[in-house]
Structures are given as structure tokens and as C-alpha cells.
Amino acid sequence: MSQTRSIAVTVNGRTYEKTVETRRTLVDFLRVDLGLTGTHIGCEHGACGACTVRVEGEAVRSCLMLAVQANGKSIVTVEGLAQGNALNPLQQAFWEKNGLQCGFCTPGMLMTISEFLEEVPSPTEEEVREALSGNVCRCTGYQAIVDAVLQVAAQARAEKEAV
Amino acid sequence: MKPSPFTYHDPQSVAETAAILSEVEDCRLLAGGQSLMPMMNFRFVQPSNLVDLNGVRELAFVREDAGRIAFGAMTRQRTLERSAGLRESCPIIPLALSHVGHRQTRARGTIGGSLCHFDPSAELCNLAALHEAELVLARRGGERALPFAEFGVGYLTTAVEPDEFLREVRFRRWPQGHGYAFEEFAMRHGDFAICAISCLVTLAPSGAVDDIAIAVSGVGAVPFRLGEAEASARGERPGHDLYRALATAASKVEAMSDSYVSAGYRQHLARILTYRAVKSAVENAGMRAAA
Structure with missing residues (x-):
């Protein structure tokens, strides 16, 4: 009933307890209150996808959620992908295929695709492009990003078949 | 902001x-x-x-x-x-x-x-x-x-x-096996529709249209049905003539105009997409009924 709230949010496995303004968006909470600046703010109205994070496993736009709505929830941001200095396979594929130039859209791309590949492990190029429709990139023309996604999917398939 | x-x-x-x-x-x-x-x-x-409302589970x-x-x-x-x-x-x-x-x-x-x-x-x-x-x-x-x-x-x-x-x-x-189609035109995938036409249809054993519904959105200030055209289609045999008659009816609806899209273009899309939607719904009604 007030304009501030105490919340507890688990981000990348660590639980943070903070008092926030109820109007605080989730992306500002992550960046400003927690210092997790890997998640980027692009348009702040749900059009660009740069702020995509995973809440309870689902890829969502963190500029369109309030921090108070994340109370008690588990979130993964781009900082949660790598193991120490070792990139995860998706990040590695972006690196190898030049899937980023300026890098601004990359955190949102990675979080969207990480969810997508769990649901559709062997996507077609068309499915990849549709999954990426909510993430805007102004540098790459998308081709290198699509290549990276298809490469990591092919690798995962090959590893599965080898087992 | x-x-x-x-x-x-x-x-x-x-x-x-x-x-x-x-x-x-x-x-x-x-x-x-x-x-x-x-x-x-x-x-x-x-x-x-x-x-x-996100906490209201019921x-x-x-x-x-x-x-x-x-x-x-x-x-x-x-x-x-x-x-x-x-x-x-x-x-x-x-x-x-x-x-x-x-x-x-x-x-x-x-x-x-x-x-x-x-x-x-x-x-x-x-x-x-x-x-x-x-x-x-x-x-x-x-x-x-x-x-x-x-x-x-x-x-x-x-x-x-x-x-x-x-x-x-x-x-x-609608009954199991009904035909359905959703045809939309937007500038990019996921953008707001400039025009969308949906269609549901059931066919009688004779192959004639038993029941049909067609809804138009993106064209007027509110989505609406092609009620009169639907009524005239019931009992008719599906085919090019029927699809064209329904498409013509769709092209005569009142349409919004804005700085990007003229009313005439919306009516044009309504005509094209209605033809496609009804045809596609009729075809998959046949297939689903046969399956």
C-alpha cells in the first residue's frame, strides 16, 4: 500500500534483499541497485529486446516489469551464463561467428536464445529468425547471429549423438 | 523514461x-x-x-x-x-x-x-x-x-x-474438425497488424458451407464480423466464386486511414486476406474431416 517495498530477489543464484520504490523497473533494479550492468537498456518500451532476462526460466523484457513483481522470483541475467572466465557454448559461438559488433544487443540476444534452444534444440534457420524477431540489432544484419545460433545447435546435436 | x-x-x-x-x-x-x-x-x-493482478492466481x-x-x-x-x-x-x-x-x-x-x-x-x-x-x-x-x-x-x-x-x-x-485460418499483414513479424482476417468454417456432408465466421481487425476502430456475407455464404458450395464474393464484401467495409496506411490500402488487404483465409479454412476443414 505504499510507494516503497522490501523485496528479496535471487539473481544468478544469489539472493538480494533491498528496499525499492514500487515504480522501479526490473532493469533499473538490476543495473542500479545490484550493479549488474550486463543487462542493457535500449528503448524502455519493450521494442528492442536489449533488456531481456530470464525470470523463472522465461525470457521477458525487464523494462516492462517492476522490481516488486520479481519479489521471491529467480532471475538469470547475462552475467549468469559464463562459468568464471569460460564462456558458455552460446557465447563462444557468438565469439567465433562474429555474432556481435558493438555488443549492445548481445545480452538480450543471448538470454532470448538460451531460452529458445531449451525449447527448440534443433531449430531451422526460419525458426531462429522468428525467435529473434523481438531483439533488434543495428550492426550485424542478423546473419552472423543466426549463424552462431545454428552452430551451437549443431554442436549440441553432435555431442548428443556421440554419447 | x-x-x-x-x-x-x-x-x-x-x-x-x-x-x-x-x-x-x-x-x-x-x-x-x-x-x-x-x-x-x-x-x-x-x-x-x-x-x-499478477498475484491473483484464480x-x-x-x-x-x-x-x-x-x-x-x-x-x-x-x-x-x-x-x-x-x-x-x-x-x-x-x-x-x-x-x-x-x-x-x-x-x-x-x-x-x-x-x-x-x-x-x-x-x-x-x-x-x-x-x-x-x-x-x-x-x-x-x-x-x-x-x-x-x-x-x-x-x-x-x-x-x-x-x-x-x-x-x-x-x-466450434465442433471438432472445423476449418480455421488466420491471415495477417504487418510490416515485420510481430508488428501491429495493418489488417488481419480470421475464419472458421464447418462443411455439411454435401460439401456445402454449414457454418462460417469471418472477423476483420486492424481495419476499423474495433474488430468486427462480416455478418451479412457470412449469412449469404451458408449453404453455398465453396470455391472461387464464393471466396471472391466474400472478399468483395470485405473490401467494402469502412476503413481507418492514418499517416502510414490509407483506408483504400486496408480495404485492398481485407479483400486479399479474406479470399486466402476462407479458402484455407475450407481446405483444412475438408482435410480435418477426412482425417
């Missing part, structure tokens, strides 16, 4: 929501937030009170019976999209949802939020017109059910009163 300050309410039940709405003024209801949050970030909307459900399918207002679009039951009983829902925004927005977006925002190009508003939806509005001490035609008042405007909220949406259920 960021939202201006508001008092945040997070009711956990329908009764609690109704009680809050009966007491507060200058209030907005937050469903999935995929339209309201941008409007608040831009400060187009600056409510003093925000009532967040508002998220899908229930099917013989005559209809009922959805709780807070049922997520992704839940509907993934539902194996709906894929069987009402396959146009997952088909139409593939045009709604992007996977990240459908993860949060709800059927009730979309209907209450009432964007003229919204796919779920189109489907509500198509299925002769009944909308149950709750308030403290009672509720009322409105047919879709009375729910939608005008551009972005519904009949929901300030102390009311949408509790449930009921769609007419």
Missing part, C-alpha cells in the same frame, strides 16, 4: 481486487504490462494507484466444456500458445498468437490484458469477435456478462467501469 510514482496494490484474490477497486480512484490495472508499462514509462499514463485458467471455452483474464499468451488441448479444440488460438508480439512479450502478456487494452489491430480482440466472446466483468458485490459487441465501445475503449475488472472470457466452441 521511468514511470511516475504510484501507490502499489497487489491483491491475491478476486474479492480483494474488487474491494480495492471500490475504494481507490485514478487507478490502473496491471496485467501482463506489455502495453501499460510502455505507456507508464512514456508517462502517457500516470495513475495514482496501480493494482497488480484469474489464470482454461476450462473447456461442450459449448464453450473459458479463459481466466490473467492466462498468459504463452500458456495458450503451448496448450496441447487448445491445439486440438481451438487451433486458431495458437496460430493467431504466433503473430502477437514476440516470445518475450507473450511470456508476460495475458488474454485479458489484450482485450481490455482493446487495440484495433490486436489478434486476441479479433478472436474474441470471431468466437462471439462473452466477457465477465466483476466488481464488489456482483458481476455482469457482456457480449463482445457491447464490451468494445470504440478505439482503445471498453465498457469496463472504473470499479470493474475483467474476470473471465468465454469463447464459443
